[in-house]
Amino acid sequence: MEHIDKTRLRRNDVIFIAALLAVVAIAGACLYFLRGEGNTVTVTVDGEVYATYSLAVDRVEDIHTGKDGLNRLVIKDGKAWVETASCPDGICAAHKPIHREGESIVCLPNKVVITVSTADSGNQPDIVV
Amino acid sequence: MKRRILCAALALCLLCAGLSACGKPEEKLEKFSAYSFDYFDTATTIVGYAENQEAFDALANQAIARLGEYHRLYNIYLRYEGMENLCTVNELVDGAHRTVTVDRRIIDLLLYAREMHDKTGGMVNVAMGSVLKLWHDYRTIGIDDMQNASLPPMDKLKEAAQHVDITKMVIDEEKSTVTLTDPQMRLDVGAIAKGYATEQVAKWLEAQGVRGWLLNVGGNVRAVGKKPDDTPWTVGLENPEDPTADYLAYLSLTKEALVTSGSYQRFYIVDGKSYHHIIHPDTLMPAEGYLSVSVICPDSGMGDALSTALFCMSIEDGKALVNSLKDVAVSWVTDDGKQTVSDGWKEYVKK
Ligand SMILES: [Zn+2]
Numbered sequence: 001m002e003h004i005d006k007t008r009l010r011r012n013d014v015i016f017i018a019a020l021l022a023v024v025a026i027a028g029a030c031l032y033f034l035r036g037e038g039n040t041v042t043v044t045v046d047g048e049v050y051a052t053y054s055l056a057v058d059r060v061e062d063i064h065t066g067k068d069g070l071n072r073l074v075i076k077d078g079k080a081w082v083e084t085a086s087c088p089d090g091i092c093a094a095h096k097p098i099h100r101e102g103e104s105i106v107c108l109p110n111k112v113v114i115t116v117s118t119a120d121s122g123n124q125p126d127i128v129v
Numbered sequence: 130m131k132r133r134i135l136c137a138a139l140a141l142c143l144l145c146a147g148l149s150a151c152g153k154p155e156e157k158l159e160k161f162s163a164y165s166f167d168y169f170d171t172a173t174t175i176v177g178y179a180e181n182q183e184a185f186d187a188l189a190n191q192a193i194a195r196l197g198e199y200h201r202l203y204n205i206y207l208r209y210e211g212m213e214n215l216c217t218v219n220e221l222v223d224g225a226h227r228t229v230t231v232d233r234r235i236i237d238l239l240l241y242a243r244e245m246h247d248k249t250g251g252m253v254n255v256a257m258g259s260v261l262k263l264w265h266d267y268r269t270i271g272i273d274d275m276q277n278a279s280l281p282p283m284d285k286l287k288e289a290a291q292h293v294d295i296t297k298m299v300i301d302e303e304k305s306t307v308t309l310t311d312p313q314m315r316l317d318v319g320a321i322a323k324g325y326a327t328e329q330v331a332k333w334l335e336a337q338g339v340r341g342w343l344l345n346v347g348g349n350v351r352a353v354g355k356k357p358d359d360t361p362w363t364v365g366l367e368n369p370e371d372p373t374a375d376y377l378a379y380l381s382l383t384k385e386a387l388v389t390s391g392s393y394q395r396f397y398i399v400d401g402k403s404y405h406h407i408i409h410p411d412t413l414m415p416a417e418g419y420l421s422v423s424v425i426c427p428d429s430g431m432g433d434a435l436s437t438a439l440f441c442m443s444i445e446d447g448k449a450l451v452n453s454l455k456d457v458a459v460s461w462v463t464d465d466g467k468q469t470v471s472d473g474w475k476e477y478v479k480k
Contacts, residue, residue, distance in 0.1 A: 044164060046164075046166070047163055047164040047165065089272075096372050096373050097373075100365070102363075102365055103365075106172045108166055108170075108171070108172055111164075111166045113164055113172065113174075124363070124365075125363040125364055125365035125376070125379055126176060126343060126362050126363050126364065127174065127176065127343065127345055127350070127362075127364055127365070128364070128365035128366075128367055128376070129345065129348050129350055129364060129365070129366060129367065129387065129389060
């Protein structure tokens with residue numbers, strides 16, 4: 001009897017340890033992948049932080065600058081882009097959607113910079129040129 | 130039961146260890162950034178580590194102010210009250226250029242420009258102002274009014290190209306004067322001034338003991354020391370053929386400059402065809418063959434000039450030029466989207 005009990009305990013222990021290790025591994029993996037993604041966009045106007053938005057939440061935001069400057073920021077499916085803008089050159093609105101750490105859209109006339117960033121940049125680039 | 134408690138404790142330890150290994154390392158210094166939109170027709174970004182916002186701002190504002198001084202001195206189209214700059218050097222008074230006493234920073238730029246002209250066999254020439262002004266004027270009109278966009282006529286370009294002899298730019302270092310002895314000649318420092326100014330601001334920051342900063346003046350990137358955790362800066366180099374594709378490379382910079390000249394950077398459209406701003410000194414037309422040329426080297430001014438010069442040369446000639454210089458690495462992306470690199474380039478590519 002004693003012999004059998006010990007064996008069963010050991011087997012339970014193994015299952016328990018395996019379960020705990022799995023939890024640790026999953027938690028680690030979540031953390032690792034979460035920080036690897038560029039998960040927020042920071043909008044600055046004339047050098048001042050205007051707002052920070054999560055890339056995980058779809059939304060449309062009008063960024064008002066100066067007297068009647070406007071850049072319409074769209075966040076959808078984890079990507080951000082400028083839909084329309086009041087600037088004469090329209091370079092910002094022509095810019096492809098951004099989602100990777102360090103990528104940015106600049107509107108020179110309206111002095112708007114939209115940059116993808118994370119709390120911890122890990123192996124992602126500091127800037128993109 | 131005892132054993133289970135032990136196991137739980139062990140697992141907790143593992144979790145903690147895992148968390149701290151993944152988490153942000155303890156640092157006294159924080160990362161800040163500053164932007165400016167006023168200089169060299171581009172956006173300037175300064176990223177740097179400092180103890181607090183005030184400490185960062187104090188230095189960043191001075192750096193930006195310095196960039197502004199260079200912008201005014203090197204401006205060829207605007208004059209500023211109470212100062213001589215390259216615009217006033219270009220001016221004609223009674224049909225001739227004056228001998229203008231200028232700031233030392235103008236003399237230094239022009240001497241450097243002359244050096245780069247000689248090193249590149251004339252592929253970078255600040256005396257090409259008359260030719261480049263024609264392109265500038267037609268481009269400005271063309272961007273403004275796309276329906277009526279047109280190319281500068283070749284006979285006008287050829288006439289302007291008669292007046293691009295850099296030896297007619299006479300510099301007196303002692304007196305700090307510049308004279309353009311050909312009245313038809315104009316200076317255009319567009320291929321070098323931004324990079325040169327970036328380099329001077331970076332050097333000033335270095336002299337202040339600053340480390341762990343990164344300047345980006347419209348694509349003229351210059352690293353000022355490693356980050357506080359002793360790692361290099363990582364720069365993602367966009368693929369010029371398809372900006373949504375993977376980066377061409379992740380580059381590691383600690384104190385180097387990275388400058389890219391691209392046909393996509395400044396251009397206008399005439400009859401559905403794109404005409405970019407890098408004008409070949411021989412054809413007087415936009416240089417052909419590349420989507421982008423990127424240069425990594427110790428000096429941002431040199432990187433700026435070289436990326437323009439290499440854009441106007443074959444890869445073969447370019448490689449010969451690069452190999453004759455110290456610590457210069459180059460990536461060429463040809464029109465078909467293919468990348469060719471010089472020997473030193475791989476050293477900077479992050480593994
Ligand atoms: Zn814009």
